[in-house]
Amino acid sequence: MARASQHDAWQAGDNYDRYMGRWSRQVAPRFLDWLHPARGLDWVDVGCGTGALSAAIVAGYDPKSLIGLDPSEGFLEKARLNVPDPRVEFRVGDAQMLAMPSQAADIVVSGLMLNFVPRREEALREMARVARPGGRVAFYVWDYPSGGVEFMRAFWTIAVDLDPAAQDLTENRRFPFCTRDNLAHLARQSGLAEVEDEEIEIATRFENFDDFWRPFTLGTGPAPAYCANLPADRRRKLREKLKANLPYADDGSIPFKARAWAVRGRAVE
Ligand SMILES: C[S@@+](CC[C@H](N)C(=O)[O-])C[C@H]1O[C@@H](n2cnc3c(N)ncnc32)[C@H](O)[C@@H]1O
Numbered sequence: 001m002a003r004a005s006q007h008d009a010w011q012a013g014d015n016y017d018r019y020m021g022r023w024s025r026q027v028a029p030r031f032l033d034w035l036h037p038a039r040g041l042d043w044v045d046v047g048c049g050t051g052a053l054s055a056a057i058v059a060g061y062d063p064k065s066l067i068g069l070d071p072s073e074g075f076l077e078k079a080r081l082n083v084p085d086p087r088v089e090f091r092v093g094d095a096q097m098l099a100m101p102s103q104a105a106d107i108v109v110s111g112l113m114l115n116f117v118p119r120r121e122e123a124l125r126e127m128a129r130v131a132r133p134g135g136r137v138a139f140y141v142w143d144y145p146s147g148g149v150e151f152m153r154a155f156w157t158i159a160v161d162l163d164p165a166a167q168d169l170t171e172n173r174r175f176p177f178c179t180r181d182n183l184a185h186l187a188r189q190s191g192l193a194e195v196e197d198e199e200i201e202i203a204t205r206f207e208n209f210d211d212f213w214r215p216f217t218l219g220t221g222p223a224p225a226y227c228a229n230l231p232a233d234r235r236r237k238l239r240e241k242l243k244a245n246l247p248y249a250d251d252g253s254i255p256f257k258a259r260a261w262a263v264r265g266r267a268v269e
Helices: 013-035 052-061 075-081 120-130 148-162 164-169 182-189 209-217 223-229 232-244
Strands: 042-046 065-070 088-093 105-111 129-142 193-204 254-266
Touching: 013 052, 013 075, 013 105, 013 129, 013 193, 013 209, 013 254, 042 052, 042 088, 052 065, 052 075, 052 088, 052 105, 065 075, 075 088, 075 209, 105 120, 120 129, 120 182, 129 182, 148 193, 148 223, 148 232, 148 254, 164 223, 182 193, 182 254, 193 209, 209 223, 209 232, 209 254
Parallel strands: 042 065, 042 105, 065 088, 105 129
Antiparallel strands: 129 254, 193 254
């Protein structure tokens, strides 16, 4: 396994929620506002993780059914607790080979997942296959290449200062294809029609340094896995340097922002 993917460490649902889930829960409703779907649809949420997007669908769009798919049983367990609803089912699945019949859903979506899939075009083709003709296929990912997730960029900038070898683990190095234009192009290449893209920006404000630092010590996600695996003395140095260099507001909070790119299209027959 490549060093980078070893460090992705997608298992512990609680820890993911403390690191990224708190922010992905804010992006999901904004993405759904933009999609503006009808109520009563059959949905599939690919790479559902702990259920941030699925929960927003249930809360706002009264689905007829919703199937959430993810390879991580640990995340699915948490998703089942987060979204207890008889219309919703969470199953193990891989985006590149959806174990679902063709034309089974009205709308197939994916939140913050596509960059982790090696064969992205294949994943989008699979999403289109599962959607009914004319049905929506849509996704969003963080804007990694231009440092759009500011708190992550701040972490890695200092981490790489102290350990240049960590550069290969940074999301801007690993996911350079996550630009707005590339993602829309990928959707068209994958056979989607009527492709449109949108920017979604949210505030990711940390109350204080501990609120920023603690999720990085929990080990779930690329940066936390790197941080948690550092020897204690190096982790202490990283903590001290971050603490001294973050852009604090007057009240001690840290007002970062995070940007995602959203893309939507339609499945053709
Ligand atoms: C950043 S999390 C996003 C989870 C959730 N959609 C959200 O918005 O919070 C990325 C998710 O992609 C999943 N994932 C990674 N590789 C995948 C694949 N090949 N097929 C489906 N999901 C995958 C991970 O298990 C993880 O749950």
